[in-house]
Every structure is written in C-alpha cells, then in structure tokens.
Amino acid sequence: xxxxxxxxxxxxxxxxxxxxxxxxxxxxxxxxxxxxxxxxxxxxxxxxxxxxxxxxxxxxxxxxxxxxxxxxxxxxxxxxxxxxxxxxxxxxxxxxxxxxxxxxxxxxxxxxxxxxxxxxxxxxxxxxxxxxxxxxxxxxxxxxxxxxxxxxxxxxxxxxxxxxxxxxxxxxxxxxxxxxxxxxxxxxxxxxxxxxxxxxxxxxxxxxxxxxxxxxxxxxxxxxxxxxxxxxxxxxxxxxxxxxxxxxxxxxxxxxxxxxxxxxxxxxxxxxxxxxx
Numbered sequence: 001x002x003x004x005x006x007x008x009x010x011x012x013x014x015x016x017x018x019x020x021x022x023x024x025x026x027x028x029x030x031x032x033x034x035x036x037x038x039x040x041x042x043x044x045x046x047x048x049x050x051x052x053x054x055x056x057x058x059x060x061x062x063x064x065x066x067x068x069x070x071x072x073x074x075x076x077x078x079x080x081x082x083x084x085x086x087x088x089x090x091x092x093x094x095x096x097x098x099x100x101x102x103x104x105x106x107x108x109x110x111x112x113x114x115x116x117x118x119x120x121x122x123x124x125x126x127x128x129x130x131x132x133x134x135x136x137x138x139x140x141x142x143x144x145x146x147x148x149x150x151x152x153x154x155x156x157x158x159x160x161x162x163x164x165x166x167x168x169x170x171x172x173x174x175x176x177x178x179x180x181x182x183x184x185x186x187x188x189x190x191x192x193x194x195x196x197x198x199x200x201x202x203x204x205x206x207x208x209x210x211x212x213x214x215x216x217x218x219x220x221x222x223x224x225x226x227x228x229x230x231x232x233x234x235x236x237x238x239x240x241x242x243x244x245x246x247x248x249x250x251x252x253x254x255x256x257x258x259x260x261x262x263x264x265x266x267x268x269x270x271x272x273x274x275x276x277x
Contacts, residue, residue: 001081003088006095007137013087014138020047024140026131029053030070030185031079034175038144039083041172050138051080052089054096058103059126065270070188089138096133103129108158111246115239115261116151116272127152128159135160135167143167148174148182150259150274151246174273176202182273189269197232198266204238205275208260212277216240216250219260227264236263236270243276 004010014022023042027035035051042049053076060066073090080088093101103125111117112124135143143160145153157169175183180202181195190198204223211219220238227235242249243259252258261274 001077001085001088003077003090005090005092007089007091010087010089011137014050017048021141022046022138023049024134024138024143025049025051025085026134026143026145027051027053027076028055028069028185029076030072030188031076032175032183032185032187034146034148034183036079036083037175038146038172039080039085041170042142042144043084045142045170046140048086049084050087050089050140051085052091052134052138054089054091054130054134056126056130057093057101058097058129059123061120061122068189070185089134096130104132106159106162108155111151111154111158114241114246114248115237115263119236119263124152124155128155131156132159132163135163135165140167142170144170144172146174147171147276148184148273150243150261150276154244154246180206182271184271186269186271190267194232194267194269197230198264198271200227200230200233201262201264201271201273205260205262205273209275209277212252216252223262227262232266234265236265238262 023046025038025042039049055069057066106125106128108124116123145156147153153171160167160169179196179199181199187195204226208219223238227233239261240249241247241259241261242253243257256276259274259276263272
C-alpha cells in the first residue's frame with residue numbers, strides 16, 4: 001500500500017495506471033466497518049482502490065465538532081492495509097486549499113434546502129468543494145459513498161453531473177452495529193449505554209417501514225412522540241422525502257422511491273440515519 005501526502009506525487013503515480021479502473025473512497029478517517037465495506041466494494045469492481053483521509057474543515061459549521069472529530073491515522077492505515085487498499089492520500093490543508101481555506105458556492109437547488117442543508121448551513125458547499133478537488137486529482141472511474149449520508153449521496157451525484165464528469169457514483173448500503181445503530185466515526189464518543197439508547201433511532205425507522213400503510217402523518221407523529229419521550233435523545237429533524245429530490249412528501253411515491261431521514265443528538269453527539277422504502 002502506497003501513502004501520499006501531496007497531490008503532485010499522487011498524480012504522477014496515478015498517471016501510470018493506463019487503462020486500469022480506479023475506485024475511490026473519500027473519508028475523514030476514524031475508519032469503521034462502514035468505510036471498509038466501501039473499500040471492499042471498490043476492490044470488487046475496480047483494478048486499483050484509492051482512499052483519502054482528510055478531515056475537511058470547510059464542511060463543519062460547528063467548530064467544536066471539528067475539534068472533537070476522532071483522528072487515528074496509524075490505526076486507519078493498518079485497517080486499510082489489511083483490507084487491501086492500494087493507495088492512501090492523506091494531505092494537509094495547504095495541499096488541497098493552498099493559502100486560503102474556503103468553500104466554493106454551489107447551487108444544488110432543492111436538493112440542499114432541507115434537513116442537513118437547513119440545519120448545517122454551508123455544509124454541502126464544503127463537502128462539494130473538497131470532493132470536487134479530490135475527483136480532479138484522482139480522476140476515479142467509480143466513487144463509493146455510503147447510504148447513511150443519503151442527502152450527501154444525492155449531492156455528490158449532482159456535483160458529478162455539474163462537472164460534466166463520467167465518474168460513476170456507487171451507493172453502498174449502511175453498515176450497522178449489532179443493535180441497529182448506524183456505524184459512524186462519532187459513535188466512538190458514545191458510552192455503551194449511549195449506543196444502546198441511540199439505537200432507538202433505527203428502531204423508529206424500522207417501525208415506519210413495517211407500518212408504511214399507516215401513512216406519513218401518523219408515522220411522523222409516532223416517531224416524534226417516541227423520540228421526544230426519550231430524555232437522552234434530542235431530535236433535530238425527522239423528514240419523509242422523495243429519494244431522488246430530497247424534498248418533503250405528504251404521500252408515498254413508488255416502492256423504493258421514498259426515504260425517512262432522522263438527525264438527533266445523544267450526549268451532545270450528532271447522529272443521522274435513514275431508511276429507504
């Protein structure tokens with residue numbers, strides 16, 4: 001496994017790839033089984049797998065969250081090596097942003113208006129800025145993203161379209177803890193009891209899937225009551241949306257055309273999850 005800290009050397013190396021396909025998995029480190037599943041999918045579909053590890057400052061609208069974001073480079077590199085990753089790109093801020101760390105302004109329309117776009121202003125501009133930079137450096141054939149960040153996934157698809165790029169964005173299903181809690185780097189900051197309680201988020205999503213026939217308004221009422229009754233969970237939003245447009249719906253679209261998205265805090269730690277139905 002090769003490790004690069006600057007884009008010039010990485011680009012030189014990737015220029016030798018010729019006609020082989022490149023799979024790319026962008027991460028902010030703190031790797032868990034969800035990230036490793038993306039690596040596995042890349043290895044199945046591509047000749048070479050590249051993983052980036054970069055805690056991107058422009059996508060954090062909360063400085064405390066940025067400061068506390070878990071970092072464990074040596075551990076991450078060991079996991080990637082065992083997973084068979086070929087190349088790791090771990091740049092410093094200057095390598096990607098130069099002397100000015102700032103986001104580009106993008107227009108993703110209604111895709112970015114609700115949920116994360118509403119509660120994390122500037123977040124998607126930061127995400128799109130760094131992903132566009134990484135795509136231009138690595139020029140992957142396929143880029144792999146987890147469905148846990150469902151709205152982000154649709155933003156990246158829109159970004160690729162705006163770039164006029166041929167990169168294929170491949171979604172990969174969410175990996176979960178044994179209790180159903182979506183795997184997340186932020187889970188490391190939860191106590192064992194906190195993880196158990198936070199699993200209530202996924203249980204609510206499963207309830208909605210099993211009781212889809214009850215209709216959106218009744219399901220939303222049920223989840224609101226259930227989560228607000230848990231004194232340790234602070235609900236930020238629950239939204240029933242069109243899967244592709246990421247806009248709120250009042251009636252179900254076709255099968256697998258809908259998603260229920262939840263963001264909530266436990267012990268001050270922000271967690272997101274969703275289910276497609």
